[in-house]
Amino acid sequence: xxxKVLLNANQIDIIINRLVCQLxxxxxxxxxxxxxxxxxxxxxxxxxxxxxxxxxxPDKKITSGNLDYSFFRDDFRRNEKxxxxxxxxxxxxxxxxxxxxxxxxLFTGRxxxxxxxxxxxxxxxxxxxxxxxxxxxxxxxxxxEANYFGAKIDTIDDDKVNVVxxxxxxxxxxxxxx
Amino acid sequence: xxxxxxxxxxGIKYIKKQDIDLIFDTADHFKEVLNRPIKxxxxxxxxxxxxxxxxxxxxxxxxxELAEKRLSADVINFSSSSSSIKKxxxxxxxxxxxxxxxxxxxxxxxxxxGAALLxxxxxxxxxxxxxxxxxxxxTQALLDxxxxxxxxxxxxxxxxxxxxxxxxxxxxxxxxxxLKLLNAKIKICSPLSLIPREIESLGLSVxxxxxxxxxxxxxxxxxxxxxxxxxxxxxxxxxxxxxLYGLDKxxxxxxxxxxxxxxxxxxxRGVEIKSxxxxxxxxxxxxQVENGVAVRMAxxxxxxxxxxxxxxxxxV
Numbered sequence: 001x002x003x004k005v006l007l008n009a010n011q012i013d014i015i016i017n018r019l020v021c022q023l024x025x026x027x028x029x030x031x032x033x034x035x036x037x038x039x040x041x042x043x044x045x046x047x048x049x050x051x052x053x054x055x056x057x058p059d060k061k062i063t064s065g066n067l068d069y070s071f072f073r074d075d076f077r078r079n080e081k082x083x084x085x086x087x088x089x090x091x092x093x094x095x096x097x098x099x100x101x102x103x104x105x106l107f108t109g110r111x112x113x114x115x116x117x118x119x120x121x122x123x124x125x126x127x128x129x130x131x132x133x134x135x136x137x138x139x140x141x142x143x144x145e146a147n148y149f150g151a152k153i154d155t156i157d158d159d160k161v162n163v164v165x166x167x168x169x170x171x172x173x174x175x176x177x178x
Numbered sequence: 179x180x181x182x183x184x185x186x187x188x189g190i191k192y193i194k195k196q197d198i199d200l201i202f203d204t205a206d207h208f209k210e211v212l213n214r215p216i217k218x219x220x221x222x223x224x225x226x227x228x229x230x231x232x233x234x235x236x237x238x239x240x241x242x243e244l245a246e247k248r249l250s251a252d253v254i255n256f257s258s259s260s261s262s263i264k265k266x267x268x269x270x271x272x273x274x275x276x277x278x279x280x281x282x283x284x285x286x287x288x289x290x291x292g293a294a295l296l297x298x299x300x301x302x303x304x305x306x307x308x309x310x311x312x313x314x315x316x317t318q319a320l321l322d323x324x325x326x327x328x329x330x331x332x333x334x335x336x337x338x339x340x341x342x343x344x345x346x347x348x349x350x351x352x353x354x355x356x357l358k359l360l361n362a363k364i365k366i367c368s369p370l371s372l373i374p375r376e377i378e379s380l381g382l383s384v385x386x387x388x389x390x391x392x393x394x395x396x397x398x399x400x401x402x403x404x405x406x407x408x409x410x411x412x413x414x415x416x417x418x419x420x421x422l423y424g425l426d427k428x429x430x431x432x433x434x435x436x437x438x439x440x441x442x443x444x445x446x447r448g449v450e451i452k453s454x455x456x457x458x459x460x461x462x463x464x465x466q467v468e469n470g471v472a473v474r475m476a477x478x479x480x481x482x483x484x485x486x487x488x489x490x491x492x493x494v
Contacts, residue, residue, distance in 0.1 A: 071220070071221050071479075077224075082180065085204065087207065087210065095215075120216065121211070121214040121216040122214055
């Protein structure tokens with residue numbers, strides 16, 4: 001299996017800073033915004049964003065949470081293996097909030113559909129946006145697109161995109177396995 | 179993630195510790211779901227469940243029905259008083275007729291021990307035992323142990339006392355099996371007339387003095403005297419039973435430590451437990467009821483996850 005680096009640590013760092021700036025551009029003081037990391041992998045990108053906010057923009061008071069959408073997936077009972085469930089932690093009402101869902105990779109769009117259904121359990125948001133680090137084009141199965149993305153890549157079905165978060169940011173890397 | 183080792187929940191006797199761990203982990207997630215403004219998930223929207231109650235029930239029936247509805251299953255309810263059982267139909271015929279209406283899962287409560295097992299061997303469906311005579315009540319035991327674990331943490335080595343009518347109690351037997359799987363120490367306390375023979379072979383100890391037993395335990399599960407299952411008298415009267423085996427504030431205050439108090443319900447206030455105890459801080463009786471829905475959601479969800487949809491499509 002061939003492994004090719006798509007984004008190195010430096011590129012990821014630049015992208016995360018850019019994503020933070022784009023969020024500030026659209027959400028200003030974040031008073032009515034909630035950032036939601038999607039389990040299991042989106043929570044790491046959320047954490048990196050929060051680190052940048054607290055370091056570079058301490059005046060922004062960010063509300064965030066983690067969402068597991070397993071019970072809303074459309075492939076329940078379609079696999080031999082049980083769907084892995086992770087904890088959700090959303091301690092505020094989502095009613096009339098601007099929600100930004102955060103995940104590492106956008107692929108078929110089915111996870112995002114499940115997440116959008118799931119977030120409704122916490123209230124009716126004013127709007128939902130999507131942020132991803134990697135947008136895998138040409139494999140969408142639903143009409144879902146990201147509002148904010150780190151990089152768009154072209155892949156074929158069998159390719160595997162891995163986002164690896166290291167112990168420190170120098171070890172962060174995104175690679176593709178063919 | 180591993181699946182349950184069983185396709186039906188017939189009793190705790192048939193499951194493993196890993197199954198209990200998986201059920202409890204899943205129940206934790208459902209407990210969070212039950213605290214959301216909208217307490218419903220769509221996982222079982224293509225599943226139909228029949229609740230067959232051949233014996234009276236309030237909280238178990240409601241708890242199962244709520245758990246099923248919160249999972250978005252279609253639910254049909256059936257009670258023996260309004261059914262063709264009265265006309266002489268056998269249990270297996272009744273259930274096969276219900277299954278012919280494309281029902282996927284059966285929850286059954288029946289006065290005869292082994293009814294759920296009998297069904298599992300004779301009908302093609304997933305069976306959940308909601309209590310079979312004096313045999314087992316696995317979902318009650320799981321929610322009891324889940325509630326204990328929530329308060330006490332790991333139950334390994336914890337001392338759990340079961341007080342009351344052990345002889346006629348399906349809750350006692352299922353609790354004993356579940357607590358043993360989690361390595362808890364178990365003691366039972368009851369008049370000798372209400373203790374089954376050979377009970378010590380299950381690896382527990384027996385104490386007939388309630389005060390001694392209470393000073394030993396970390397938690398006590400108080401069981402009701404099941405007059406409806408008694409064909410003869412096992413003790414002189416309720417007053418004497420209450421004096422010797424009833425829990426009241428005076429008894430609890432004498433203890434040198436705080437203990438948890440459980441009761442599976444329905445409660446006979448003033449017989450096995452006094453009102454001052456039911457409403458005390460030691461009581462986790464309402465936690466049990468709340469946890470019952472989450473635990474039953476977990477059990478139904480995990481059993482349904484083994485009913486692979488691609489297999490059912492093959493038969494179409």
